[in-house]
Amino acid sequence: MDRLLTLENQGKLKTSTMNRSVRKLSANMLALVGLALFLLILTASIAAPLISSYEPNAIDLKHRLSPPGETHLLGTDQIGRDIFTRILYGGRISMFVGLGSAIGAALIGVSLGTYAGYTRGVLDSAVMKLSEIMMSFPQIILVSILVTIAGQSLWNLILIFILTGWPSMYRMTRSQMLSIREQEYIQALQAFGIGSFTISFKHMLPNAIGPIFVNITLSTAMFILQEAALSFLGLGVPLEQATWGNILNVAQDLNILRNAWWVWLPVGVVITLFVMSVNFIGDGLRDAADPTQVG
């Protein structure tokens, strides 16, 4: 089934031009579809002012809950704001929350995991215990308590996601490190008297970078879903700021839910598609980085 290998053996692929992992990724249809979708939604959000002439928070009380049409591509909400524009601008915040939290959580989790996973000892068991405690809380309960403590704001939400997200990053990095440290080249490095900091960060971390990237992608998707769920409960980013979750929040009103599908359905579809595209990319990266998977 290894189509790539067959092509390579036939000499049809130039081995020097492309990394095999990149080639595997580009042969993965789902990952490519995911990447295209991801880039489409990302560029549309970044280029929001070029695409839409409306302001995301401009209120137009004359056109409340007007259905999709020529003037408003996806209609307007209960105070006359243009839904399409709000989805574009909301995407900026939602993606920022998702990606920012995932990268923040990775910075903490990966650095702790790299060092503690290599040196073991007290640091490792202490951090491990802490992560165990944090992971025994159902995520939404811990996050809601923290939101109430810190107060509702965009930055607080990102901080809270980082605070609750690093343990899984830590565990993943640590388990990678535990298997890498058994390899012979580590013994060689130790014999040269190289410090544990250099060994773990310079010589071991690069070999674990594949799974870490996969984890960052998948966490991004997870945080975007969490932001949406929290906003739905009224505990997310403050309502005056458009995010995907906040646009969806109005669907709690049964009247809107029943009679104004354009307010909540399109943004719901966008969230689902975006999360799905990120998951496709993550799965594709995983397969590409895994040498036991054939292309």
Next chain:
Amino acid sequence: MVLVAIAAVTNTRGGRFMIPFIIRKVLVLIPMLFVISFLIFLGIELMPGDAVDFMIPPDALATISQADLDLLRAELGLDDPFLVRYGTWIAQVVKGDFGYSLQSGVSVRDLLAQKLPATIELSLAALVISTLLGSLLGVVSALNKGRLGDHVLTVAGMIGVAIPQFLFGLVMIVLVVFQMELLPVGGRMTPGNEAFFQRLDHLILPATVLGLSMTAGVMRYSRASMLDSLSKEFIRTARSKGIPEWRVNLIHGLRVAMTPVAVLIGFRLPILIGGSVVIEQVFQWPGVGQMFVAAVRSQNTPVIMMIAFFSVSIVLVASILVDIATALLDPRVKLS
């Protein structure tokens, strides 16, 4: 739980090693629960405002003197030092007294007793749906690997993982309740019709939504597990003995594949608890999750604390049961 306990005691392998293994697990649990209770208490302490701020309506606040407010604070024990209050609280919890809701004055124990059945009903139904459907679809998917059915199920699973739970709930409300007018929405029962079968129609929708949203994970897992077990040598042996294909798959393959899937139930508990918080809100299901959201919004600290503490305890106990079950089912797990 009882089954695991009985199996643990009577298991031949257990005899000597299993009981110390269990005792050790439980002994680790106790300090952990103390640490967690302390963290929860600390967290609640850091919340802005206190109970008094929320008990008194804003218009009444203007007419109440500061001295009266202080008296009320002292009466509620809010003036004591932090550690003293933690000590009082944990001593009461150990005795089974969970404090009183700051809003209604009802004891938290009564509140939990009142709301817990609804949540257990919902979670159990969702657990059954996701386990049965997830393992069934996973096995079907594995047996049709690479064929159309497998691809369709995989894509469906990917959509299932990506769609926000509450959105799925909302879509179902619109389709089933508003468009088809099949089921009622909101609440757990219609007054007057309170027998189990009469309120089943209230349960179907939330349980299906919560169950389906967790199905994708189980399906993915049981597919992998089934594929793994089908590639084992005992399957080839069974085939070579001339056993019919369906028997090979369903009797020999499935039995081995389902062990890890059963264990997975324990790991799904945190997701289940989190999911029921959201789904109870969507369907106005009068359970613990809805009570939690209301308590967080009004900073009803005793209620928040107890729900958080309870959910963590359940997760920890479940993880111990999973450890024990794995040790019983898999002889390779070391007990010492």
